[in-house]
Amino acid sequence: MNKEELANQLRSICGADAVITDEQELVVYECDAYTLQKNHPTAVVLPQNTEEVVAVVRLCAENDLPIIPRGAGTSLSGTVLAVEGGVMIALTRMNRILSLDTRNRRALVEAGCVNSWITQKADNFGLFFAPDPSSQSACTIGGNVATNAGGPHTLKNGVTTNHILGYEIVLPDGSIEWLGTTPEGGEEVDGFDLRGATIGCEGMFGVITRVLVRLTKKPTSFKTYLGVFDSVDAASQTVSDIIAAGIIPAALEMMDQLIIRAVEEAYHFGFPLDAGAILIVELDGLSGGVGDQGQIVETICKQNEAREVRAAKDEEERAAIWKCRKRAFGAVGRISPNYLTQDGVVPRSKVPEIMRFIKATSVKYNLRIPNVFHAGDGNIHPLILFDERKDGEVKQALRAGEDILNKCIEMGGSVSGEHGIGAEKIDFMERQFSKDDLGAMQFLRIAFDPGKRCNPHKMFPGSKRCSDFAPRKQAAA
Amino acid sequence: MIQNFISEEKSLACVHCGLCLSACPTYLETGNENDSPRGRIYLMRNIQTQRVTVDNTVMRHIDLCLGCRACENACPSGVEYGHLLEHARDYFEKTHNRSFSQTFLRRIAIEQVFPFPWRLKFVLFFSTILRLPIFRWALPQFAKESLLLLPKEAISKSPPEYSPSLEKNVGRVGFIEGCVMQVMFGATHDNSIALLNQQGWDVASPKKQGCCGALYAHSGQLDKARECARNNIAAFEREKLDAIIINAAGCGSTLKEYGQLLGNDPAWSERAARFSAKVKDLSEWITPENLKPSNREIIVTYQDACHLAHPQGVTAEPRELVKAVAGDNYIELQEADVCCGSAGSYNLTEPEMAKKLQNRKVRNLIDTGAEIVVTANPGCLLQIQSGLKKAGSGMKIMHLADYLIEYGE
Numbered sequence: 081m082n083k084e085e086l087a088n089q090l091r092s093i094c095g096a097d098a099v100i101t102d103e104q105e106l107v108v109y110e111c112d113a114y115t116l117q118k119n120h121p122t123a124v125v126l127p128q129n130t131e132e133v134v135a136v137v138r139l140c141a142e143n144d145l146p147i148i149p150r151g152a153g154t155s156l157s158g159t160v161l162a163v164e165g166g167v168m169i170a171l172t173r174m175n176r177i178l179s180l181d182t183r184n185r186r187a188l189v190e191a192g193c194v195n196s197w198i199t200q201k202a203d204n205f206g207l208f209f210a211p212d213p214s215s216q217s218a219c220t221i222g223g224n225v226a227t228n229a230g231g232p233h234t235l236k237n238g239v240t241t242n243h244i245l246g247y248e249i250v251l252p253d254g255s256i257e258w259l260g261t262t263p264e265g266g267e268e269v270d271g272f273d274l275r276g277a278t279i280g281c282e283g284m285f286g287v288i289t290r291v292l293v294r295l296t297k298k299p300t301s302f303k304t305y306l307g308v309f310d311s312v313d314a315a316s317q318t319v320s321d322i323i324a325a326g327i328i329p330a331a332l333e334m335m336d337q338l339i340i341r342a343v344e345e346a347y348h349f350g351f352p353l354d355a356g357a358i359l360i361v362e363l364d365g366l367s368g369g370v371g372d373q374g375q376i377v378e379t380i381c382k383q384n385e386a387r388e389v390r391a392a393k394d395e396e397e398r399a400a401i402w403k404c405r406k407r408a409f410g411a412v413g414r415i416s417p418n419y420l421t422q423d424g425v426v427p428r429s430k431v432p433e434i435m436r437f438i439k440a441t442s443v444k445y446n447l448r449i450p451n452v453f454h455a456g457d458g459n460i461h462p463l464i465l466f467d468e469r470k471d472g473e474v475k476q477a478l479r480a481g482e483d484i485l486n487k488c489i490e491m492g493g494s495v496s497g498e499h500g501i502g503a504e505k506i507d508f509m510e511r512q513f514s515k516d517d518l519g520a521m522q523f524l525r526i527a528f529d530p531g532k533r534c535n536p537h538k539m540f541p542g543s544k545r546c547s548d549f550a551p552r553k554q555a556a557a
Numbered sequence: 558m559i560q561n562f563i564s565e566e567k568s569l570a571c572v573h574c575g576l577c578l579s580a581c582p583t584y585l586e587t588g589n590e591n592d593s594p595r596g597r598i599y600l601m602r603n604i605q606t607q608r609v610t611v612d613n614t615v616m617r618h619i620d621l622c623l624g625c626r627a628c629e630n631a632c633p634s635g636v637e638y639g640h641l642l643e644h645a646r647d648y649f650e651k652t653h654n655r656s657f658s659q660t661f662l663r664r665i666a667i668e669q670v671f672p673f674p675w676r677l678k679f680v681l682f683f684s685t686i687l688r689l690p691i692f693r694w695a696l697p698q699f700a701k702e703s704l705l706l707l708p709k710e711a712i713s714k715s716p717p718e719y720s721p722s723l724e725k726n727v728g729r730v731g732f733i734e735g736c737v738m739q740v741m742f743g744a745t746h747d748n749s750i751a752l753l754n755q756q757g758w759d760v761a762s763p764k765k766q767g768c769c770g771a772l773y774a775h776s777g778q779l780d781k782a783r784e785c786a787r788n789n790i791a792a793f794e795r796e797k798l799d800a801i802i803i804n805a806a807g808c809g810s811t812l813k814e815y816g817q818l819l820g821n822d823p824a825w826s827e828r829a830a831r832f833s834a835k836v837k838d839l840s841e842w843i844t845p846e847n848l849k850p851s852n853r854e855i856i857v858t859y860q861d862a863c864h865l866a867h868p869q870g871v872t873a874e875p876r877e878l879v880k881a882v883a884g885d886n887y888i889e890l891q892e893a894d895v896c897c898g899s900a901g902s903y904n905l906t907e908p909e910m911a912k913k914l915q916n917r918k919v920r921n922l923i924d925t926g927a928e929i930v931v932t933a934n935p936g937c938l939l940q941i942q943s944g945l946k947k948a949g950s951g952m953k954i955m956h957l958a959d960y961l962i963e964y965g966e
């Protein structure tokens with residue numbers, strides 16, 4: 081089938097304004113928030129409902145075309161890259177909250193619904209949707225399920241999979257399955273937990289169309305501390321000590337000096353610019369317990385020579401702290417034209433060591449590397465700053481990232497905490513997993529997608545690369 | 558060879574994170590990344606690097622942008638989207654040929670009428686006649702739509718050059734008349750000045766002032782916008798003023814940006830910056846303390862005018878004022894700062910999207926159960942009024958100044 085025929089057929093399914101095949105318009109679909117690899121899909125469709133998704137998926141099955149599910153395209157690892165073209169199915173028009181069942185604390189939403197909209201809607205009933213990736217104001221539930229997204233508050237609340245009861249998925253052959261709890265059903269489901277097996281599939285098992293999410297009761301009290309330290313070492317030690325004291329904060333986040341400066345420039349919160357590191361420690365629960373734990377946290381911070389420890393004085397200040405934290409990645413745009421976000425995990429006790437390694441890497445490649453990350457989980461996010469207009473900087477940045485991730489594996493950690501493998505980290509899979517492990521993963525994948533047509537060339541070693549890898553020198557990021 | 562129409566530094570500030578997507582009204586409606594801020598910036602950059610050429614398809618996405626700048630508020634990288642858009646539009650207008658009807662609408666119908674109060678009065682006069690059914694069949698669809706937007710009883714009146722306060726005098730402020738405000742909402746001007754007078758401000762409204770230039774700036778005619786700016790700066794420089802007050806959000810954001818607009822003009826840049834620093838929206842200047850709470854049990858909501866909420870960041874002040882009068886009868890509106898589709902002359906150039914956003918706004922308004930909705934911009938007033946009317950809703954829309962005067966005593 082040639083492109084024109086494909087376009088016509090897609091239009092007859094979804095309507096003319098829901099199909100994009102003009103190369104000029106496909107440009108904006110050539111990458112997600114990871115901009116180092118680019119390629120145009122053959123077409124993008126914006127279906128309105130599950131029936132349209134099914135018809136599009138069938139059409140692709142009949143013509144042996146790749147399909148690439150897409151949410152908001154905020155992925156940081158190129159998971160929505162159309163490596164070899166194919167039909168990109170963007171769920172951005174399927175974005176409604178279908179029902180809110182406050183008694184059973186669950187909500188049924190379409191896959192394109194934006195994460196934060198659920199909490200906005202549930203807030204009136206004292207409920208919220210717990211997974212809170214920093215991109216929550218834009219990323220979709222479908223994308224969260226497909227990447228098993230986490231966020232600052234996953235330390236206590238758990239990642240996406242802990243909050244997804246069930247979902248509807250259109251398999252690559254066009255059949256519809258509901259996995260897990262149905263909107264009418266009870267929480268317990270007999271048989272295999274296939275729901276869990278496909279969460280984190282990075283769009284390789286089919287197109288998720290509707291999701292039944294769990295809502296959580298809002299804690300009655302919060303205490304959010306800011307600890308200011310002279311060095312990353314002291315802050316890292318504090319993290320270890322807090323966990324060792326048996327306290328599980330709702331969130332435990334670290335920002336280093338470079339990121340503090342970027343954030344301060346953006347939001348003028350009043351962070352001290354000469355601080356070596358800042359810890360955000362949030363405790364939640366019943367007010368009595370929060371108060372007691374707060375005392376311990378303060379003591380631990382001071383033992384580690386915190387220059388200053390203070391609690392947010394009210395909800396407004398707490399919101400301001402989180403705004404700074406959640407939008408820290410983006411704020412980096414103010415100090416560098418490009419950045420590469422790395423996402424690795426190390427055992428919590430190794431946080432001081434990996435931070436020292438990152439600093440050494442920064443010196444080695446002569447690139448600035450600010451850090452803002454989920455210290456409580458040992459989930460690091462070094463942001464490698466570069467300017468793609470400068471000769472060789474892209475390559476240097478990639479190498480620096482590679483060194484850091486290799487170190488994570490060496491320390492017994494992993495190469496992705498939450499951003500996924502996608503197109504970016506394929507090479508690390510062999511280093512982190514044995515051949516048998518990878519074989520088992522392929523086995524599961526083939527059970528869902530025997531033709532390997534769904535979001536192909538991701539995650540598994542030996543996958544094809546984009547022709548536009550390590551980009552030409554151009555201003556467009 | 559393509560000229561560098563947007564600054565590379567400014568466009569590279571966009572790190573492609575996508576956090577702005579769900580703030581963008583057009584993206585919320587179409588779900589197409591080309592209609593999102595990230596997509597549009599990407600298109601602009603790729604036009605600059607010549608990977609993309611300016612054709613009708615690409616122009617559709619740029620034209621569809623409301624210029625509401627909700628994306629700027631959402632962007633953590635501080636991307637100056639409004640600036641990029643103005644410069645891109647300026648360039649496209651010079652290089653891209655539009656169809657005849659679009660050119661007519663943009664260059665003649667809008668830019669030759671709105672900025673000139675007397676021409677606007679003339680059009681209003683005819684529109685009153687044209688409302689008679691016998692004339693209506695002859696009109697094209699867009700003209701019918703625009704007619705619906707015109708208020709039935711437009712009160713056309715220019716405020717006096719000088720209105721002294723009878724209270725204990727605290728100072729003197731300038732007053733911007735605006736084009737649409739002056740012709741269609743004369744009563745709102747009276748009320749705005751009354752509020753200022755009540756709080757002790759003498760009000761001067763120099764006759765030499767003219768159009769603020771917003772319509773030109775937003776449609777990519779920066780030179781004309783600069784002319785407007787110089788004229789106004791000169792008109793207000795003659796007076797010693799504590800502030801320059803504007804009660805229309807769209808004009809306000811442009812007036813506050815004169816400094817930037819004339820930044821490269823050595824003779825004017827400093828004067829422009831001084832002028833802009835004095836510009837205040839009415840809601841930023843008057844204070845809630847002296848307002849009296851209403852004793853009527855009427856539920857009131859507030860809708861943000863884009864150009865007040867986004868570029869000016871004024872969201873708390875007008876709410877405080879409304880609450881000072883409405884008390885517990887104030888209710889918050891869902892998606893209060895998602896554009897209603899008015900966006901200057903947008904509802905004339907992009908009627909289809911404008912209508913979608915109008916419906917979205919009306920749905921959210923009706924959900925509040927309020928009887929009055931307050932806002933701070935003439936465009937929003939007209940757009941929402943006609944939307945409410947079409948939906949058969951009895952909800953009343955009022956300018957902040959009118960609401961405070963009518964209900965505040």
Ligand SMILES: Cc1cc2nc3c(=O)[nH]c(=O)nc-3n(C[C@H](O)[C@H](O)[C@H](O)COP(=O)(O)OP(=O)(O)OC[C@H]3O[C@@H](n4cnc5c(N)ncnc54)[C@H](O)[C@@H]3O)c2cc1C
Nearest residue numbers: 151152153154155159214220222223226230282283288498
């Ligand atoms: C500034 C910033 C901060 C971020 N912070 C975090 C963070 O704190 N934690 C975190 O985990 N991630 C974070 N991310 C990464 C990203 O936002 C998440 O991975 C998010 O879950 C992606 O959602 P999306 O809707 O944008 O999906 P996309 O980027 O569009 O897609 C991501 C993957 O999901 C698949 N997919 C999307 N929708 C569907 C569907 N309906 N059915 C099947 N597959 C689908 C795609 O094929 C792709 O493989 C951040 C990103 C940015 C830019």
Ligand code: SF4
Nearest residue numbers: 571572574575577632
């Ligand atoms: S404009 Fe800002 S929020 Fe939007 S993609 Fe660019 S950097 Fe991100």
Ligand code: SF4
Nearest residue numbers: 581622623625626628
């Ligand atoms: S100005 Fe408004 S319509 Fe235009 S891109 Fe920004 S948010 Fe969207």
